[in-house]
Amino acid sequence: MGILRRALDALYLAGGVVAALFTLAILVIIVAQMIARWTGNVFPGATDYAGYCMAAASFFAFAYALNHGAHIRVSLLLNALGRHRVKGELWCFGMGAVISSYFAWYGVRGMFESLKWNDISQGLDKTPIWIPQISMAVGTVLLAIAFWDNLARLIMTGHHGMRSGAIETGTE
Numbered sequence: 001m002g003i004l005r006r007a008l009d010a011l012y013l014a015g016g017v018v019a020a021l022f023t024l025a026i027l028v029i030i031v032a033q034m035i036a037r038w039t040g041n042v043f044p045g046a047t048d049y050a051g052y053c054m055a056a057a058s059f060f061a062f063a064y065a066l067n068h069g070a071h072i073r074v075s076l077l078l079n080a081l082g083r084h085r086v087k088g089e090l091w092c093f094g095m096g097a098v099i100s101s102y103f104a105w106y107g108v109r110g111m112f113e114s115l116k117w118n119d120i121s122q123g124l125d126k127t128p129i130w131i132p133q134i135s136m137a138v139g140t141v142l143l144a145i146a147f148w149d150n151l152a153r154l155i156m157t158g159h160h161g162m163r164s165g166a167i168e169t170g171t172e
Contacts, residue, residue, distance in 0.1 A: 008149055009014030009067075015142045022057035022135075026050050045089025052132035059139025063146035069162045089154055097147035104140040111137045 033046040047123040081088045113119075120126045150160040 002038065008145070011142065012063045012146060014058045015062070015139070019057045019059075019061035019064065022053045022060065025053045026057070031056065045127070048121060048123035048125040048127065049091070052127070052135075055132060056139075057136030059136050060142070061141055063142040065162055066143065066146045066150070067163060068085055086154070086158060089160060090151070093147060093151040093160065094105050095156055097151050100140060100144040100147045104144040105131070107137040107140040 029046055030049045033043045033050075036043040036046075039073075078085050078088045078092070086134055111130050111133040112127070119129040121129050121132075150162065154160045
């Protein structure tokens with residue numbers, strides 16, 4: 001189990017690193033667009049590319065953020081459950097796993113449909129839309145894996161894998 005745990009944690013960390021790189025890419029695109037305007041040039045599609053990077057940064061960060069307690073949670077309700085908190089956690093992680101799996105399925109399916117139909121973005125960039133959709137598909141799959149991972153850990157050990165001090169102590 002140690003190897004699987006390290007692999008999953010590395011996967012979530014990789015998603016966070018990729019999200020950070022896409023955030024830096026947004027900065028680079030914005031600065032390049034500013035320089036292009038100052039020099040009288042045009043950077044066609046810069047706004048579209050920045051938008052794709054924003055979406056990629058968001059989707060890749062979901063699993064990392066979940067495991068670090070950065071998502072909005074229902075901790076007040078869970079704390080009010082007292083001795084039934086674990087049942088509430090099971091329900092929350094179960095619903096999160098099912099819903100994120102649904103989104104992952106349709107994210108991947110939508111990406112392949114865009115590839116199949118050769119959908120092109122409507123912006124100036126004329127990018128095949130399946131390319132930016134890769135980040136949504138991969139990010140939702142990572143999130144679904146993280147939810148199933150936390151659900152399985154909660155069932156087997158009685159504790160989920162979220163590592164936020166506020167969540168662990170119940171003092172959000």
